[in-house]
Amino acid sequence: MIEEIKKIITEAGNIAFSLQENFTKQTKKDGSLVTSADIAVSSYLEKELSKYHPVLSEENYSPSLISENKVFVVDPIDGTISYSKKQDSWAILVALVENGETVMSFVYQPKYQKMFYAEKGKGSYLQIEQGTPVRLKTNNQLQKLVLSPNSKKEEASQKIASKICEIKETSYQFGAGLKMMKIAQGESDIYVSLDKKCGVWDILAPKLVLEEAGGSLYFEPGFNLSLSSPHVNSGFVATAIKSLNPLT
Secondary structure, eight states, X not given: OHHHHHHHHXXXXXXXXXXXTSXXXXXXXXXXXXXXXXXXXXXXXXXXXXXXXXXXXXXXXXGGGTTSSEEEEEEEEEOHHHHHTTOSOOEEEEEEEETTEEEEEEEEEGGGTXXXXXXXXXXXXXXXXXXXOEEOOOOSSOOEEEEOXXXXXXXXXXXXXXXXXXXXXXXXXXXXXXXXXXHHTTSOSEEEEOSOOOBHHHHHHHHHHHHHTXXXXXXXXTOOOOTTSOBOOSOEEEESSOOOOTTO
């Protein structure tokens, strides 16, 4: 099924890429940006992935599906701000969740035809275009921090990251998914998010890729990631290695 899902996601990426020069945009009730491309990609993924299992998309999150044993959780365009600016820091996120546990996930960056994917217990991989997949492994040197370019809590994020190590370099990247992929492939080591603006659709797919590459994701004490609470009301820290939770 992995290869079939890859094909579906690749075509969804083609749709998004083809619409990047001509789309409309509006603000959702929660203040976040949505474009006509988000809706088009979501509709395509819902149609095609539902041939296998029901789909919970950011743009069409139906609580009635949460009780299903297996569901896809989809973010049609993670990094909509970057997409709307005609930049390249956006990706398509798809996670397959079985009885509350993510068992398969995909993070696809259409601009560069990069397909990150993982299966529970079987490692994480990066395939570029139609090339041979390469197994991912995080870096254990812990000195590079990655943040959102529009973060209003950079100083606080730096302070939390410093609990783990001495940060020697900070880079910036749109999209929670791609920031975690930088860690999964060893380009960055720590990602701190304190804005509490993410949804489960932003987290589940990259979380599995990160963990299968050797990294970890930490939330504030007492927070449990759940499909029944789609908005992630917690800060979180992604790291290249397993460590003490810096949010405690």
